[in-house]
Amino acid sequence: MKKRILLLAGGQSGEHEVSLMSARSVLAALPRDQFDVTPVAISKQGRWLPPTDTRQALENGVAATGGDLVLHRVASAEGYDAVFPLLHGPMGEDGTVQGLLTLAGIPFVGSGVLGSAVSMDKVMTKQVLASAGIPQVAWRLAVRREWSTDQDGVRARAAELGFPLFVKPANLGSSVGISKVHGPEELDAALDLAFSLDRRVILEAMTASRPRELEVGVLGNDAPIASPVGELRFASEFYDYETKYTEGRAEVHIPAPIPEDVARRVRELALTAFRALDCAGLARVDFFYLEESGELVLNEVNTMPGFTQTSMYPKLFEAAGLGYSELVTRLVELALEER
Ligand code: ADP
Ligand code: MG
Ligand code: MG
Structure with missing residues (x-):
């Protein structure tokens, strides 16, 4: 019997459009002889759209308005064998939707509440990974209330890290709200921007020199495997939103031209991080690599990475011999796997 799959896309975060693009690719690639797929677009207000509006949203690449309250619609998710929550960022990749689906008793692709929530929050990720012995840059946390009551305290925390800092x-995700701060004079504007988007803000030291950026895919549940390592190259000062989503701004190299032992370490660290964060299904783990010193630091873990045909995660597994269609099929199988 064909499996009935509910594909969720869009959502409330700054990565709404990216998610709809990924969903178009996944929808086209899930083999029709095995799966009966129903896409549901989620509007920017978090409402679930009916079929005609969903079709339009997938075509237009955006669903600004419309739809029903989630709690009215989640009951309609009953009867599906699995959900593919192809959502990026808050209210989708952060454990919220995963909690709803867990309560509804429907299996879903990707990490559960714990792995999603911890991996979404860059501070929690750093804390958990530090306890797993994974190398990372120095960092400090600041919360919005501190920025309104004790600005000097927050500035002092930044000074401890030194400039430039992030x-x-x-x-x-998608570098939304991220600033590279070159000196104290740029700090306040960067903090104002970050706090306009989140209650929690992370200040991060930079590596000694400009790092190379390596990414690796992890696939599986409790016996995960790592893909080959990929590298991103770009001319801009850092991998910002424009560089990520403007055609031709970044080059992808798979496999990354790095020494074999560095690639091995990247893959090992990625698997350790995946386990430490209780991830499931898939994750893309991103690193900074300092060529001169050989130093490797883990930057972040993305539990629902970009998923178009040309996105890094599927490309990494394609290089390992797993085509796009097989990959999405495997992800649904993993969602249904007994654990
Ligand atoms: P997002 O989750 O939005 O992708 P990242 O933490 O990956 O956020 O940061 C986006 C980009 O900013 C990175 O890919 C890198 O180019 C740059 N960057 C972020 N933090 C640092 C850092 N500590 N040192 C050097 N570059 C950084
Ligand atoms: Mg990210
Ligand atoms: Mg990133």
């Missing part, structure tokens, strides 16, 4: 909303 200021980021703790729970976002």
Whole structure:
């Protein structure tokens, strides 16, 4: 019998459009002889759209308005064998939707509540990974209330890290709200921006020199495997939103031209991180690599990475011999796997 799959896309985060693009690819690739797929677009207000509106949203690449309250619609998710929550960022990749599906008793692709929530928050990720012995840059946390009551305290925390440093909303993706702060004069504006998007903000030291950026895919549940390592190259100062989503701004190299022992370490660290964070199904684990010193630090873990045909995660597994269609099929199988 064909499996009935509910594919969720869009959502409330700054990565709404990216999610709809990924969903178009996945929808086209899930083999029709095995799966009966129903896409449901989620509007920017978090409402679940009916079929005609969903079709339009997938075509237009955006669902600004419309739809029903989630709690009215989740009952209609009953009867599906599995859900593919192809959602990025808050209210989708952060354990919220995963909690709803867990309560509804429906298996789903990807990490559960714990792995999703911890991996979404860059501070929690750093804390958990530090206890697993994974190398990372120095960092400090600041919360919004501190920025409104004790600005000097927050500035002092930044000074401890030294400049340049990165200021980021703790729970976002696609580089939204991230600033590279070159000196104290740029700090306040960066903090204002990050706090306009999140209650929690992470300040991060930079590596000694400009790092190379390596990414690796992890696939599986409690016996995960790692893909070959990929590298991103770009001319901009860092991998910002424009560089990520403007055609031709970044080059992908698979496999990354790095020494074999570095690739081995990347893959081992990625698997350790995946387990430490209780991830499931899939994750893309991103690293900074300093060529001169050989130093490797883990940057972040994405539990629902970009998933178009040309996105890094599927490309990494394609290089390992697993085509896009086989990959999405495998992800649904993993969602249904007894654990
Ligand atoms: P997102 O989850 O939005 O992708 P990241 O933490 O990956 O956020 O940061 C986006 C990009 O910013 C990275 O890919 C890298 O180019 C740059 N960057 C972030 N943090 C640092 C850092 N500590 N040192 C050097 N570059 C950084
Ligand atoms: Mg991210
Ligand atoms: Mg990133």
